[in-house]
Amino acid sequence: MELLSVIRRWHHRDRCSIREISRRTGLSRNTVRKYMRAESVEPRFHVPDRPSKLDSYANKLTAMLRVEVGKSRKHKRTVKQLHADLVTLGYEGSYNRVAAFARDWKATRLREQQTSGRGAFVLLAFVPGEAFQFDWSEDWAIIAGERTKLQVAHVKLSYSRAFTLRAYPLQTHEMLFDAHNHAFRVLGGVPRRGIAGLDAAQVAHLADMGNLDPALADKLIENVVATMNIPVGIATNMKIDGEDVLIPMATEESSVVAAVCNAGRQNYDTGFVTSVSGTLMIAQVQAVEVRDPQAARLRVLERREEIKAACDACDPVLVGLGGGFRDLEVRLIDTPSGTMVVTHLIVDTRDAMGANAVNTMAEKLAPAIAQWTGGRVYLRILSNLADRRLARAHAVWKSADIGGEAVRDGIISAYQFAAYDPYRAATHIRMRDQPRD
Structure with missing residues (x-):
């Protein structure tokens, strides 16, 4: 409160009387005298400790707030919803008290996050065998009459300060490991942990978030700590539908790109022939609790044309490109909870994957389908079983080009294994036709 400092300034600097200060502030002269005699520049008032109706629910509310903190913003419950939950548990207090508690809890948590883990802590005392320190340095030496630059590996025990030095021409992983092996052999053991300084390149490597901005990554998913970079290679020797094609492949597994290149080379004369069954995707609308x-x-089914008009109105751009509603199916699925009526909206999404388009159509039609069926609609969403949108590739290899008849027979045997055993088929690339000469 600034009033006390103003009163002191008027009295000591401006030489105002207590009567004048009382007139200006509206305070009694006794109150002004009390403020003048106070040792502090801010008055303190005794606030009695009164019990609150929320006290017996404080632990429960704290637990609720902790749960909500871990949720995404879209799924978090509001303080009003938390207040409603407490009311169902017997809380008779006001919403304002719950809101004040939540504000104080969030402010305390924010202060803890801002202060915890801050600052640097450097451990200077160690027990025997606890740690060692490693670092590189540069030095020069005369070798065979020539001045040569060397990379010197330093390993020092943190407790005894015993150390080893070993020189190398370069700082490579192999030489790093050799320096550690040599030091542990000479020093007679392996400490429990190591302390190593990082150069600028190593710090940059750890801080590298790839091509993805850290702020964007944190918005895409929760609890972001890093991103992962995957090597991208180019598969060559690929002829598809009579045209030479370079295919980018993102993989961390060695030999995969090489195997594709080799397979393309072996059948380059004929190449791959592709076909597509269509560009139809399915949206499902699930109706439950249907009496008949x-x-x-x-x-x-009787409202097919009405459904077509509603679907096409959802995406006129798609219709303009030649896509849109194509067909309608209604399936009955028996479940322990009763028979579900599942409507399939079959939509031509053209070159798009189509999830947004078909989901929008399903959402649009859900209320009408609920009315027509007399049931309750729950799911209204894309199906990933795209059995009307199949892409196939066909190729022929001569047995002589792939290692002879023994290799050919092994490929046929592997195909038959996957064709008749679901455990193999789950991890096997299924072929439509059997391999042949």
């Missing part, structure tokens, strides 16, 4: 599923199915 058969009648509901017929009612939906």
